Amino acid sequence: MKVANQKVTAERLVRDALEKAKHFADYNIFTFLNEEGAIKKAKEIDAKIARGEKVGRLAGVPYALKDNFLSPEGQTTASAHILEGFVSPITSTAVEKLEAEGAIMIGRTNMDAFAHGSSTENSYFGPTLNACDKNCVAGGSSGGSAVAVALDIVEFATGTDTGGSIRQPASFNGVYGLKPTYGTISRYGVVAMASSTDCIGFFTKTPDDMDLLMDIASGQDPKDLTTLPDYYGLANVSNSSFETVSREPYEASEESEPRDGGRERTWSRMENCRIGIIKDFDNESVRPEIRQALKNKIESLKSKGHEIVELEMPTLKYALAAYYIIVPAEIASNLSRYDGIRYGFRSEKAEDLNALYKNTRSEGFMPENKRRIMIGNFVLSSGFYDAYFLKAAKARTLIVKEYEKAFEKCDFILTPVSPNPAFKLGEKVNDPVAMYLEDMMSVSLNLAGLPGLAIPTGKTESGLALGLQLVGPRRSDKSLIEFSKELI
């Protein structure tokens, strides 16, 4: 990562990034370019360097911010019409931590409105184009952030991952994308999608950059009671197998949680690891190029002395169904606050209270938002709660347990991120189920609260990016990043 110093000024780095952002304007990556603010901050950092003062680990590093992170710079809209005009008085914890180290936000990136989608086509600002092929989707929901890093506009970008929204666009554009263990990075000040699965993460060009960002952004936050006690980068306890905590994501950070520091296994040497492969994911519905890429990696890992373990995980096939009950329920609830009363967009047609609610929400939400609100409210309705929400919650517990069992047999699991590489723009917009199926390999991690790292793995013959996903037990985030180097 290029950091500002005596030789390269922050202003140079920032101006270059802004220049590139404008050059790639046709990709529709940014919803806001922070020209004035970024250059002002860069000058401040340069002045500090000139005075010989200490600067942070990300001094002058330009980055792109997904549009659902609150900060007073530009409007925070989550690419949704209903938040049009909203300038936040609050800065999210993640942004605070990055900027405290000197990182400079050069722009906010496009996304599916409220992060609902897998292609960034559900944005109020129109789709972002794929970095490898402009006829294809960027993936989503963090499409803008992935493309901003893939096109080398910025050194890194933030993302949120509720069901694959970091990993899938990372693999569609050929960059690293990490969804950390649930509760590793504070959600405070990030527009909520589904509280029990939302994770804050990053897009980078290298594993080392990812490690540095995790070290900076992770940690317990009193403003987010679901954050875990600090663990990232802390010394390991033992070199035996990973500790497996059987606990629902809801219960992630109880007060009773012992604050005994790190419990993660740190790998002194990435040798003789056991890598799990999920048998069910190797089938006809997965594109041959992706299956081939996985096979190649397996051979390469074997040749490096790692052991391959075949896993049977029969409950994973229920993950998508459980996900599309639990997540819409939380979405419907979390989107209730957008009512046109206190901030954001308000419909002109508001002759009475009911009309104000109905018209504001009808005009302000995208079709996909409305679809999920309706599903969510349906599954929570009195009389349906037990049949849908409660059953899905039980399935979730089974998935958590199945992963725990799997990690008794292996150290990491290697799977595709999605069954297909980037698809054509417009191809799946009118087929929501086909779109949801793109998430089938990513959502189970969110339900189980596990970390997953998307790793670029070459290209298809037509030049589309391919990615694989490395999955680890809870709190294995650092090892995950470290081990990913074995796959290069």
Place this chain on the structure above:
Amino acid sequence: MKYIPTIGVECHVQLCTKTKLFSEVDNDARGKEPNSCVSPVDYALPGMLPRLNGEAIRFAILAGKAMNCKINNYSRFDRKHYFYPDSPKGYQITQFYHPIIGEGYVDLPSGERVRIEHAHLEGDAGKLTHFDKYSLVDLNRVDTPLIEIVSMPDIHSAKDAHDYCKELWRLMCFTGVTNGDLYNGNMRFDVNTSIAPEGSNELGTRTEVKNLNSFRSVERAIEYEIARQTKVLKSGEKVIQETRGWNDATGKTTGQRSKEEAKDYRYMPEPDLPPINLTQEFIDTEAAKLPMMPSEYKAKFAGIIADDTLEVLLDYPELMKKLGEISAGDDSSETVSREPYEASEESEPRDGEREQTLSKKNVSALKLLSNLFASVLLAEEKSAEYLNDLPTAMELSELAEMNEKKELSSTATKEVFLRLFDPQMKGRGTKNIAKELGLIQENDLDALEAIVDTVLAKPETQKAQDDFRNGEEKVIGFLVGQVMKESHGKANPSAVQEILRKKLK
């Protein structure tokens, strides 16, 4: 046919925690600008997450204990969804599935026992003020912590419902978890009433009257509902399950929302708040902080303070607490403030006697002070203000002692008593105030005798002396008056009369 009413009460208690239930903003909005006690969390900005106020948990434990309830080691929050401008998040955070307070009971003065089904923590809603063409929203009250206490349908008369609500109010006030200001909605009651023919095993269809904020309105609304439902049934019709509103001016309830129109709140576990896991040790430690409850005061003061006086004073926890302190007398926490006064006491009684002496002294002090509280203090215009800042137990005990020793006449006692509450006199000490006002009576018999002699030597009293010796009893009043005048009102009149009688024999 005779109908038996069955009543259940839901009571909302606003907790007087320092900050709100889910944010660090001031929870006391009294006298503050609308929307000035609102955090970004209460305002429901995007990306805001609730934090949990530990004080509210501790208050819930106290409130639960006051109602003899089980405190649950595991509890959790849920979201209750509805759209209204008083609810910025679009849902209320409450405890639907796993409340913090479990089963318990409250005993009424009549001896009836009302079982508590459960009680839970939740956030209050904001306040709307409606105008002709618009409404104004004040979010100061949003997420003020509430405890909702749900009774079992154990109540069978409007009077008992009244007494139950009043008892709850007393219990909550004595625990100190609420300011208990009914006028400002610190406690609000929803009553469910149904009637069924006597001897029937089934309950009738119930109606719910919401948002009653006085014991009297609880009683009246139930009386009205019983009469209304009886009339409906007697005319052969059916009672409709519905929510009804109470109009205090007309004394009537009117239908608002039937069961069919009832809202579906789409309850869901609150994913932003981890469950509350309380260790038994923590619960026990907190529960041990429960102060004395009304029933304990009643037992303690029975036979000392008159029943009707006690009944009045039990509405004022701060006064009962003060009487408790006074009865404790040698409370170690007071030894420091007590020292300066002790210097003036004749001699320290020995240990064994001390207990005896104190309790005897305390009994008369309690009698005097409970009467002064009930008939003098509470009659004062400024009593509400005075109640916020009571004199110390030592000051009050000393007042009682001076009265007992006849250093203060009963009129002077009342006057000094009131001065003890006067912000301008505060902290000066009872004796000093009495001295400054010149109200201390002369009890020194030698000194009094000297004054009496002076008066008797005066020519203008000679006739009266003769008249008295000739059997005209009533002229003694004139002579006492002369002595009082001579002593500038400081003489103890009964002592003066005694001396006079002796001298004029």
